[in-house]
Amino acid sequence: MDRGEDERSAPRRARRADAAANARSLVSAARELFDEHGPEVALDVVARRAGVGNATLYRHFPTREDLLVAVYEDEAAALCRRGAGLLREPSAGGALFDWLDDLLGHMAGMRALVLAAGGGPGDGHTELFRRSHESLISTAEGLLTRAKTTGAVHPDLAVGDLLALTSAAAIAADGTENARRLLRIMRRGFEMPAPPG
Known part of the structure; x- marks a missing residue:
């Protein structure tokens, strides 16, 4: 040049x-x-x-919808970056549940963005939401696989189960702090018991 x-x-x-x-x-x-x-x-x-x-x-x-989608994508990308960083944490189980705790903190706002943007099948915004959602699932899958490999959680725990129950806690709870309390209760059921000493 x-x-x-x-x-x-x-x-x-x-x-x-x-x-x-x-x-x-x-x-x-x-x-x-x-x-x-x-x-x-x-x-x-x-x-x-x-x-x-x-x-x-x-x-x-x-449009407002374009901005809503951009904010949702930004939130999802930040959660995915956080998950990638947590893969380097020494405790695989701790990393998984730290990320789920972060996800809970964002769920209400992200759900509101999806509802406000509206759209339907064939809508370009719906496709963008879908791709961001798939990125979140992939991040959860990576953290869960590592936790299973190290014996931190039950080997039959599936990512769909984990996210469905986390989402249920967010919907059922009266606020984020209560949702996090429900996640702590669920964690006791997800984790493998320590071997007898």
Whole structure:
């Protein structure tokens, strides 16, 4: 690449970097505001929190549903990164249940995002939600497989069982702390008993 071409491409790279930073700021602001006020918060409030104009918001996220999906994907990606990090923890059982505890903390908000975005079969948003959901299942599967391999949990425990029961705790509980208490009770049933000393 000659110097002139490099000099012409530098402003384009700077614009792309600015656009990416604006999108990240919008998603971060939306996540905070959705946590504080629910997914129906006014979009101009999101733009103000992110420090950008409404035109910038709509350029990145033409509809509320687009923004809701982006926040859901961001939450799911953060949980998957957390799971990947926990695979390096010495206690496989502890890593699995730490991740499920994190998942519980996000479940209510993520469910609200899915419901608010709506959509149905063939809707592009539904497909994006599905892919993010599959990533979460894959993360749970990796943590569960490691926990089974080390004998930390019952060998017949399936990832579908684990996630269904965790979700049931989130739905049945009166708040996140109560859901976490239910998860601690379930953990005692999932874990293998220590061998007699």
